[in-house]
Amino acid sequence: MSKRVILDVDTGIDDALGILLAVKSGKLEIEGITTVCGNVSLEQATLNTCKILELAGATDIPVYPGASAPLIRKSHYEHRVHGSDGLGGALSGVEPGKRPESGFGPSFIVETALRYSGDLTLIMTAPLTNLAIALQQCPDLPRHIKEVIYMGGVVRGPGNVTPTAEYNIYADPEAARIVVHAGFERLTQVGLDVTRRALLTESHIGLLTEPAIRSYVQESTAIYIDRYEFVNGVRACALHDPLAVGAAIWPELVDAKDYYVDVETTSRLCDGQTVCDVLNRLGQPPNVRVCEQVDSERFLERFIMTLNL
Numbered sequence: 001m002s003k004r005v006i007l008d009v010d011t012g013i014d015d016a017l018g019i020l021l022a023v024k025s026g027k028l029e030i031e032g033i034t035t036v037c038g039n040v041s042l043e044q045a046t047l048n049t050c051k052i053l054e055l056a057g058a059t060d061i062p063v064y065p066g067a068s069a070p071l072i073r074k075s076h077y078e079h080r081v082h083g084s085d086g087l088g089g090a091l092s093g094v095e096p097g098k099r100p101e102s103g104f105g106p107s108f109i110v111e112t113a114l115r116y117s118g119d120l121t122l123i124m125t126a127p128l129t130n131l132a133i134a135l136q137q138c139p140d141l142p143r144h145i146k147e148v149i150y151m152g153g154v155v156r157g158p159g160n161v162t163p164t165a166e167y168n169i170y171a172d173p174e175a176a177r178i179v180v181h182a183g184f185e186r187l188t189q190v191g192l193d194v195t196r197r198a199l200l201t202e203s204h205i206g207l208l209t210e211p212a213i214r215s216y217v218q219e220s221t222a223i224y225i226d227r228y229e230f231v232n233g234v235r236a237c238a239l240h241d242p243l244a245v246g247a248a249i250w251p252e253l254v255d256a257k258d259y260y261v262d263v264e265t266t267s268r269l270c271d272g273q274t275v276c277d278v279l280n281r282l283g284q285p286p287n288v289r290v291c292e293q294v295d296s297e298r299f300l301e302r303f304i305m306t307l308n309l
Helices: 013-025 042-055 105-115 129-137 167-171 173-180 211-232 240-249 296-307
Strands: 003-009 028-035 063-065 121-124 147-151 187-190 254-259 261-263 274-276 288-294
Touching: 003 013, 003 105, 003 240, 013 028, 013 042, 013 211, 013 240, 013 296, 028 042, 028 105, 028 240, 042 063, 042 211, 063 105, 105 129, 121 129, 121 240, 129 173, 147 240, 167 173, 173 261, 187 240, 187 254, 240 254, 240 296
Parallel strands: 003 028, 003 121, 028 063, 121 147, 147 187, 187 288
Antiparallel strands: 254 288, 261 274
C-alpha cells in the first residue's frame, strides 16, 4: 500500500532529487507539496518545484507556497551550495507551464491532516517554518499526523552551516523548537549523522539511464559536488533530502533510537544546534526518533534504480 504524504521543500539541489525520488518511486501518494523560504526565496523554491514536477511528468501534484521568511529571523539563503537559482543553473531556461495553487502551505497541511486524520505523513526537507505555523493554526495537529520525518539536525558531529548547527534547523531554530516540543507521536530526525554517508558520486550519476534525468542531475549537482569537495575533500553530492524521502519509502534502511531533543535558540556560538540528551541527563521523556545508522549502499542502489524507472 502507498503511504499518503505531503512534501515540504525549499527546493534546492537535493530537495529536487528528493522530489524526483518521491514521484518516481510509485510508493507515495503525494497529496501536495508545500514550499518555504530556505535555500532560496519562497518564490524561487516554488518555481523550482514546478520545474521539477514537469521534469518528472507529475504536474497533477499541487504546489502550495508557504512562509516567505522564518518566524522571527532574517532569511539565510544557501546560494554558495545551490547556486543563485537553487538548482545549480540547471533548467535555467525553462519556464514551466505548471503554476502553484492559490492556497497557503501551512493551511493546506492542516486541512489535509484533518481530512486524512491518522493517515498522513509529513516529509520535511526544509526549515520547519511551515509546520510551526500549521501548529499555531491547529495546536491539536499532532493528534492527526501519523508521522513527521524531517531532514535536519546533527547529534554526533559538526554542523554544516556553523560548527554546531545543521542548515535547516539553523535557518529557523524557533520553528524547529516548536516542532520538537509539539507532541507528535512519531517524529523522526534524518540528520547529518546519516545523510553524510549517502554520497552521490559522478560514477553513480553515470548509471542513470533516462537521458533527461541524467542530464538534469549531472548539471544541477556540478556546483554542489565542487563545493562539497572544497569543504570536505570528497567529490560527491550528499543526498540529505533524498534520504529523508528514502526513510519514508524504505524505513528498514535506517536505524533510529528515541531521545529527548531540544533546539538552542539563544546561544552566541551554538544557535540552531540540536541538543540530543543521549545519556538522559535531563530526565525528560523522548520526543524524537534520531536516525543513527543507514545502509547507504542499499539506499544509493535503490535511489539510482528508482530514478531509472
